[in-house]
Amino acid sequence: MQEKIPIEVIVRFTENGEIRPLKLIYGDKIYLIDKVYKKTMTTPKGSFGLSLEYNCLINGKRKKIYFDRYNNIWYVFKTTIEEKPDPVYNPLNYDFLND
16 A cells, blocks of 8 residues: 655756756655656556656655646655454464364
8 A cells, every 4th residue: 555645845947847856855854856767647556637757866766756736746655564464374274173
């Protein structure tokens, strides 16, 4: 499952009207966006409508950040692990309590 987390982004607008993200602010930390590899229009899982997806290099790691043009918000997805109950170990599939 993915959780949508809003973030603050400092951007530069080019003379062609393109949006170039420069820095990402999350909590009290500022992350420099070293490079933007690719920008695509996509519908990410867990989100409605089209968003701009930026495939970036941030602090030496490749990350995807998204810009929702309709709501004017930047966000990232955090993968959360759903808690599942541990299966009961029974190698013979034998119910020894009812014998």
